[in-house]
Amino acid sequence: MSAFIGNFEESNRLRERARDLIPGGAHTYAKGDDQYPILSPGFIARGQGCHVWDVDGNEYIEYGMGNRAVGLGHAYAPVLDAVRKELEYGCNFTRPASIEVECAETFLEMVRGADMVKFSKNGSDATSGAIKLARAVTGREMIARCSDHPFFSVDDWFIGTTEMNTGIPEAIRQLTLGFKYNDIESLRSLFRLHPGKIAAVILEATRGEHPKDRFLHKAMELCRSNGALFILDEMITGFRWHSGGAQELYNIEPDLSCFGKALGNGFSVSALAGKREFMERGGLEQTAHPRVFLLSTTHGAETHALAAAIATMRIYRDEPVIEHLYRQGEALQVGIGQAITRHGLQDHFYLTGQPCCLAFATLDRNLKPSQAFRTLFLQETIRRGILAPSLVVSYTHGDEDIERTVEAFDGALGVYKLALERGVGHYLVGRPSDLVFRRFNRPPLPADEVLVANNG
Known part of the structure; x- marks a missing residue:
């Protein structure tokens, strides 16, 4: 060099x-x-x-x-070997591939607080899917997001809160509220100011400093007592803070959580995971509620990316x-x-x-x-x-x-x-x-x- x-x-x-x-x-x-x-x-x-x-x-x-x-390293051989093998079979079909079930099983073995998972290509898919699901479950429109955390999605519900909000209707911009990390009173005040209107709270488990005085647990308790869903964005913390995510490190089970980035060691794959009672709203079996168009992407389950995710997760599990x-x-x-x-x-x-x-x-x-x-x-x-x-x-x-x-x-x-x-x-x-x-x-x-x- x-x-x-x-x-x-x-x-x-x-x-x-x-x-x-x-x-x-x-x-x-x-x-x-x-x-x-x-x-x-x-x-x-x-x-x-x-x-x-x-x-x-x-x-x-x-x-x-x-x-x-890229958590393991660029061109990491075991991951590339898995990808090469899978590519020989093709990468996208008219019906699901069996590797989709294998990847879901592997993921849910790692992220033990979740019951179901749906894969997509990038983090914005997952977080915006979580927001839509929370709104469907609660029948509410407003979202509380942590203002100290710099990025959640390319979609309007988040970008409308930034300086680059040109092209986003004012009505949408008004639906997302901000609170401070490790300041439970700032979140409590949002629930007081907007009673019965907040569908979900979304935040990263941490950007660096650890949660203080049970902040994450108190935030989740606030959600439960106010009828809102608690969503953890684990794009950065997942497969970096702990192999089971920061939720495992901090012993908390969110309603929904979103993973990506290191999940596939650089290959394009993300995940929306959560409790069955919420995730099944996007499925075929439940009949009690209107269907939710949750995540449906042509490339969301490309087989080579799922092979990369499986290989990556197993390395985190075994090494x-x-x-x-x-x-x-x-x-x-x-x-x-x-x-x-x-x-x-x-x-x-x-x-x-x-x-x-x-x-x-x-x-x-x-x-x-x-x-x-x-x-x-x-x-x-x-x-x-x-x-x-x-x-x-x-x-x-x-x-x-x-x-x-x-x-x-x-x-x-x-x-x-x-x-x-x-x-x-x-x-x-x-x-x-x-x-x-x-x-x-x-x-x-x-x-x-x-x-x-x-x-x-």
């Missing part, structure tokens, strides 16, 4: 083509150019374990891991994956923490979250969160062969990878300290990155800034 990386010629060529052909230049906002420095790889060519290579041949130790979807994630995350915490202290940056840069799913905070000289300093830090870690929008470890992050990451962070923090003293503009090439949820875009970079960036 090169000590310093700066050639992005092919990435920059593809960037121009992508912007002309694809709105935003990517199919996922979190992967867009506005989320990364000018000096960064625009396109990844391949991955192996926790290493990736961009289209210019630069190699990185990667920590985004497909927006947390110490979760223990490895925590151990390597803790090693990062210690090593990077020591580097932060050496540079005297404790007030300006720190790690957040649990060891299995770390992130970092970047503050300016006024101790305010700073996109400019975040972008500078990403720029400098990328130069040192680390691609880390967060610090999401995988089963293939070895001790040497951790050591090299700590060394790269140490070097980047040295530049960070200089930028605090002299100004970030002396070190950052081009514009800072942006928040995904913003009302307007910034004007394009001036030509001279683009030229500087393209010349490395």
Whole structure:
């Protein structure tokens, strides 16, 4: 791996083509150019374990891991073997494939608080399916979602609450309410203000800090006493906090829960799971209630993706994956923490979250969160062969990878300290990155800034 990386010629060529052909230049906002420095790889060519290579041949130790979807490692052999075998039989038929039953059985053995499961392709399918089901069960329209948790769905019920709500009717936007994590009174007040109107409460079990004073259990009790459904979004926590999900770790059984991301080690599969009394509303057997059009997707049960999910779940069941994630995350915490202290940056840069799913905070000289300093830090870690929008470890992050990451962070923090003293503009090439949820875009970079960036 090169000590310093700066050639992005092919990435920059593809960037121009992508912007002309694809709105935003990517199919996922979190992967867009506005989320990364000018000096960064625009396109990844391949991955192996926790290493990736961009289209210019630069190699990185990667920590985004497909927006947390790749828990075992890129091109993980046992998963690929299962996928290859299944592909030989075809991937989509007129009637269900037997692997759909096998995958459901495997999933429900892992997620023990659920009775039934339905698979789809992405997290938004699952969470929006849960919302629709909750509304059907309760006959209510309003949804309470945790405002501290940044993303639940691409659908209107959630996006209408963000800055990017253009195109979403006001009537829909008014149906979703917000409450604070670990603040049970903020949720209780919503039930008081909207008696008999809230269909469901949806939140992640945690974004990093553990629930305090039985917060999750109290939230569920509030739902039960007010006739609402309690929904856990386990897209990130599932198969990362615990092989049975955060619900197993925190000993709570939600009415409905939603899984994805690490469920298939990067293959496209998600799951809506829950109690039989609710899930069967989308089935064929119940006759007491109107039918719910729950989840029905042409590609929702593609056999190769389900094969990937089965192989992935069995690895989590049989091997110490979760223990490895925590151990390597803790090693990062210690090593990077020591580097932060050496540079005297404790007030300006720190790690957040649990060891299995770390992130970092970047503050300016006024101790305010700073996109400019975040972008500078990403720029400098990328130069040192680390691609880390967060610090999401995988089963293939070895001790040497951790050591090299700590060394790269140490070097980047040295530049960070200089930028605090002299100004970030002396070190950052081009514009800072942006928040995904913003009302307007910034004007394009001036030509001279683009030229500087393209010349490395």
